[in-house]
Amino acid sequence: MSKPVFNVRVYGILMNDNNEVLISDEQEYGMRFSKFPGGGLEFGEGLPDGLKREFMEECNTEVEIVKHFYTTDFFVKSIFSESQIISVYYTVKAVGELNFSCKTEVFDFDNDDKEAILQAFRWVNINDLKLDDLTFPIDQHVAKLLTA
Template sequence: MSYFNVRVYGLLINHKNEVLVSDEQSGGRTFSKFPGGGLELGEGLVDALKREFMEECNAKIEVLSHLYTTDFYEQSSFNDSQILSIYYLVKEKHPLLLDFKTVPFDFNEGTLQSFRWIPLDQLNTEDVTFKTDKTAVEFLLKQYDL
């Protein structure tokens, strides 16, 4: 049975014009994406994004604006669902207190997720894994005229 899988992601850009990327391992795959995840039944997009940032980054965020919504077909890499992803520009309400890495997939013991900053002027579509994230990168770079 096929179904829709609604995902919501936040592109957090810091005061140094760097965007936050999450490196993860799940379902036997490693991938780089923006913080965020799946919408839960009965949840709105903004509430889901705020929840995901609390779960992943222990951070409260403010949603600034919509950046991009998937406008092509994409099947999930993990199941039979069709992915629909919504991307927002966000900012942190307080500085993030995470163990930031400089190398992808540099996981601390006992965790399969790490975070790193990528300068916007160095960001490209190869920095993220999935097609929708690559498209969001293109929209972000156009918005910042890079």
Template sequence: MNGNFTIRVYGLILHNRNVLLIDEFQLGHPMTKFPGGGLEYGEGTIDCLRREFREELQQEIRDIEHFYTTDFYQQAQFFENTQLLSIYYKAEFTNQPKPNFAVEREPDYSGLHKNGDMHFRWCPIENLQEQLSFPIDQKIGEMLQCR
């Protein structure tokens, strides 16, 4: 088999018809996505999700429930000859998030200038789909709007 795979694991945190998003600068591009990241070798998917939430948000999560796994071919946007597989879990924060994130209807890329810069926010589910940067996330946005 020629080609590579990358596996990404994301958390869907819902609160009052809002979902937590991250506006991020990565790989030289601003993007809006769900919190999460890449699976590391030897790591389970839920362990990956817990690690990402600790690293990015300094938060523990609970009530982790599978929501969706990519069921179609998706070329990784920034890597040639690489197929993307994304796994999404619904979860809750163990404690109230610190800081409490603002509800914002639009991405905020101000202040995001170098790789790794990020900003978290709650986004109303009805405004979600057009804000997401990646095709699989957009599918998740559709699914959340239908529930």
């Protein structure tokens, strides 16, 4: 039996004053997907530090962790590698101004290069959030918890 490989990911649930949650539309590895902002934990990083780094890298915005929201409690295999995904979600709030632009349409990238790594953000009202607004099963589960 081969040694298990785990892929630890950390995501932020950022809400605004209009009861909207931030969604990241991305294009990478030849596919398009929508998810909550965040990504992979780097070796030597704690979860909060990894999430803060991801928000700075993706959104150019400093965030503060408010509280733990959810940790994966079911098996999910990565679609990108032979690993098991473990995702941790935190509610976050911005420290200072938001330093990213938002779109209103899904996959409204500034570039139409199908091979490029692209990202765009959009706000979705929590009351209008549907499971198919998000690509991955863990994000869909979190969306259910958010809208319950």
